[in-house]
Amino acid sequence: MSRRDAELLTRVLREPDVAGMLGADEWTTLLTVARAEQLIGTLACRLDGLPVPHAVSAILTDARANAEEGRRQALWEAEMARRALAPLGLPVVLLKGTAFVAAGLAAGQGRAIGDCDILVPREHIDAVEAALLAAGWEWVKPDPYDDDYYRRWMHELPPLIHRERDRMIDVHHTILPLTARIAPDAAALIEGSVVLETGLRVLSPHDMIVHAAAHLLADGDLAGGLRNLWDIHCLLGEFGVEGLCERAQHHGLWPAVWRAARLANDLFGTTIPDGWRVRDSADPLYRRRLLARDGWGRQTRPLTRLGFYVRSHWLRMPPAMLARHLWIKWRGSPAASGRRG
Amino acid sequence: MRHRFDVRIGPAGFRVGSDWRAPVEQLAALYSDYPKPENGVPDFTVRLTAPRPWRRWLRPSVAIAGDYMLPEAAPLPLRHGLLAAEMAMNLQMALGWRRHLLLHASAVEKDGRALVMSGESGAGKSTLAALLATRGWRLMGDEFALVHPRTGDVHAFPRLVSLKNESVAAMAAEVGEARWGPLLAGTPKGDIRHLVPGPAAIAAMDTPARPMLLVFPRFGFAPAVRTVPPSEAFVRLTQASTNYTALAEDGFKALHRLVAEVPSVAIDYPDGAAALALIDELVP
Amino acid sequence: MIYRAPPPSALLVEPLDAFTAVFHRPSGITHLLVPPAPQILAVLTEGLTREALMQRLAAEYDLADADPVALAARLEELVDAGLIRAE
Numbered sequence: 001m002s003r004r005d006a007e008l009l010t011r012v013l014r015e016p017d018v019a020g021m022l023g024a025d026e027w028t029t030l031l032t033v034a035r036a037e038q039l040i041g042t043l044a045c046r047l048d049g050l051p052v053p054h055a056v057s058a059i060l061t062d063a064r065a066n067a068e069e070g071r072r073q074a075l076w077e078a079e080m081a082r083r084a085l086a087p088l089g090l091p092v093v094l095l096k097g098t099a100f101v102a103a104g105l106a107a108g109q110g111r112a113i114g115d116c117d118i119l120v121p122r123e124h125i126d127a128v129e130a131a132l133l134a135a136g137w138e139w140v141k142p143d144p145y146d147d148d149y150y151r152r153w154m155h156e157l158p159p160l161i162h163r164e165r166d167r168m169i170d171v172h173h174t175i176l177p178l179t180a181r182i183a184p185d186a187a188a189l190i191e192g193s194v195v196l197e198t199g200l201r202v203l204s205p206h207d208m209i210v211h212a213a214a215h216l217l218a219d220g221d222l223a224g225g226l227r228n229l230w231d232i233h234c235l236l237g238e239f240g241v242e243g244l245c246e247r248a249q250h251h252g253l254w255p256a257v258w259r260a261a262r263l264a265n266d267l268f269g270t271t272i273p274d275g276w277r278v279r280d281s282a283d284p285l286y287r288r289r290l291l292a293r294d295g296w297g298r299q300t301r302p303l304t305r306l307g308f309y310v311r312s313h314w315l316r317m318p319p320a321m322l323a324r325h326l327w328i329k330w331r332g333s334p335a336a337s338g339r340r341g
Numbered sequence: 342m343r344h345r346f347d348v349r350i351g352p353a354g355f356r357v358g359s360d361w362r363a364p365v366e367q368l369a370a371l372y373s374d375y376p377k378p379e380n381g382v383p384d385f386t387v388r389l390t391a392p393r394p395w396r397r398w399l400r401p402s403v404a405i406a407g408d409y410m411l412p413e414a415a416p417l418p419l420r421h422g423l424l425a426a427e428m429a430m431n432l433q434m435a436l437g438w439r440r441h442l443l444l445h446a447s448a449v450e451k452d453g454r455a456l457v458m459s460g461e462s463g464a465g466k467s468t469l470a471a472l473l474a475t476r477g478w479r480l481m482g483d484e485f486a487l488v489h490p491r492t493g494d495v496h497a498f499p500r501l502v503s504l505k506n507e508s509v510a511a512m513a514a515e516v517g518e519a520r521w522g523p524l525l526a527g528t529p530k531g532d533i534r535h536l537v538p539g540p541a542a543i544a545a546m547d548t549p550a551r552p553m554l555l556v557f558p559r560f561g562f563a564p565a566v567r568t569v570p571p572s573e574a575f576v577r578l579t580q581a582s583t584n585y586t587a588l589a590e591d592g593f594k595a596l597h598r599l600v601a602e603v604p605s606v607a608i609d610y611p612d613g614a615a616a617l618a619l620i621d622e623l624v625p
Numbered sequence: 626m627i628y629r630a631p632p633p634s635a636l637l638v639e640p641l642d643a644f645t646a647v648f649h650r651p652s653g654i655t656h657l658l659v660p661p662a663p664q665i666l667a668v669l670t671e672g673l674t675r676e677a678l679m680q681r682l683a684a685e686y687d688l689a690d691a692d693p694v695a696l697a698a699r700l701e702e703l704v705d706a707g708l709i710r711a712e
Contacts, residue, residue, distance in 0.1 A: 136705060570643065572646075
């Protein structure tokens with residue numbers, strides 16, 4: 001299998017017409033990579049209406065149907081969260097995939113959606129937690145150390161899952177961990193949010209792009225990055241870049257937004273200002289990481305991936321804390337370590 | 342991946358990749374009369390991989406991966422690679438198939454009408470299906486029955502029949518050696534041998550059938566038959582379906598139609614012969 | 626407090642022998658309901674208070690034990706399930 005298997009996906013997403021020239025093995029590769037990158041629903045929407053082999057048509061139809069079902073369930077989770085939190089009279093801002101489908105954005109078309117993510121004001125997070133628990137959500141993890149760490153340092157509550165519907169909700173009070181080196185302006189995110197017909201909110205267009213870039217580059221180890229990068233491609237296409245640089249700078253996230261824009265331009269042909277298209281020595285490494293998938297769906301390039309995994313922990317917390325966190329995780333919780341002697 | 346095997350079973354096409362030759366060779370031999378995926382593009386990819394690079398050679402063990410995966414699944418020893426492949430393909434169907442309502446059930450057909458036998462592992466649905474296939478019924482499948490959401494027809498998924506422990510011996514008396522896979526001894530599910538469906542079942546795999554009777558079998562009890570009301574059948578089949586929820590409206594309508602239009606019975610049986618006798622009485 | 630059910634187009638309702646199977650389109654969830662739940666859903670396509678609901682149920686469905694406590698419990702279950710809204 002070629003090293004360029006993931007590029008087949010970016011190429012077809014960018015230019016769906018090229019799919020007309022694919023043979024059976026290339027289709028197999030394309031569909032497998034798309035599934036592994038959680039982009040098969042997106043691919044199916046991009047290829048909708050184009051002539052494809054019958055077997056492929058059946059697979060893409062299924063992918064579109066799955067995305068529709070995912071959309072229905074995501075919007076329902078958002079609605080149930082809205083009902084539980086409405087009495088508090090707080091702004092509740094939807095994030096990520098749920099936000100894209102709730103707002104009818106291009107980024108939402110065919111999107112695979114996981115948990116429901118919401119952003120609420122930090123000073124009211126206890127009330128939000130109480131309201132969700134009263135409405136049938138419960139904690140996923142019982143480990144007290146993790147919980148403590150989460151509450152003090154992360155940008156979200158520990159994960160909650162609804163006891164009847166078995167679906168998770170992530171409640172954020174800012175968009176990056178408090179231990180991260182960058183501190184976005186959470187209050188401004190909420191102030192700038194846009195209200196939808198349902199009363200739920202989504203971030204302003206610029207803030208959506210800033211959040212997507214933060215999520216892609218400043219938060220994690222880029223696993224699943226192509227899907228996030230495609231979100232950014234769609235958002236930039238839908239909203240343009242006017243005023244984006246200033247807003248990103250306000251949050252301290254301009255380097256992330258800029259890099260995300262360059263990567264989207266490189267891989268998906270996103271239109272960005274000529275002045276933004278500079279050569280940055282780290283971009284090829286990010287590109288390599290984003291494309292680390294082969295035609296069997298396996299992650300490749302283990303050293304690059306390890307580099308990004310270490311980096312993601314480094315970004316989330318200062319070195320001394322990182323050492324302590326990993327030490328405690330390795331040794332087990334305080335209650336257990338006594339038994340090991 | 343080093344070794345590869347592609348096969349179509351009923352409407353579903355699979356690509357199986359493997360770090361070792363043996364499982365692929367076994368699959369190729371047992372599925373030799375089956376067609377290849379339509380247009381050469383499989384619906385699912387499955388990977389039989391070593392959980393750590395050195396486990397390809399050192400106490401080799403097979404981890405299952407593919408388009409759909411369960412994070413906690415324990416690897417199997419290489420000698421059970423064929424079982425790993427079967428489990429992997431089942432998992433793709435269970436988590437990823439949506440062109441039909443999937444029921445954990447075996448199905449056999451006669452004169453264009455299907456008997457659908459629903460039960461968990463151990464209820465005897467595989468053994469019953471294999472037995473009925475030796476009594477003039479066409480085997481449609483032993484693990485999954487596929488119900489078409491528009492027509493309500495039952496579609497075949499005639500994978501290799503997975504028989505365990507005593508059932509192996511019971512069927513060995515009925516079927517020649519040529520159609521058996523290797524004995525997989527001491528698997529987590531006991532001793533297993535795979536039985537290749539007969540030529541008629543393979544040839545007719547694309548021919549659907551109208552459901553005529555839903556059966557809920559229970560092995561190891563004195564013979565008994567009880568009519569199952571539609572509401573009970575509905576609940577039991579939602580529990581027996583891995584994709585009912587994913588199919589949403591289509592799943593609801595297909596399942597409601599099935600239980601409303603097709604009678605259901607629960608049968609208790611002490612052995613294969615008793616089951617055959619009960620079924621003979623139930624089927625006009 | 627006004628209780629409201631979704632419009633009929635939002636539900637697929639199939640009465641079976643022991644219960645009524647209801648597919649709720651907005652959520653994709655299937656509910657298995659026994660009286661008075663299906664009747665409550667049918668009546669509440671128009672938003673009603675609990676008292677008004679009790680009267681309508683008694684009139685239209687001849688539901689004998691019109692126990693307000695029991696009705697309140699059923700309503701709460703339906704609200705928790707997402708089938709009706711309390712405004």
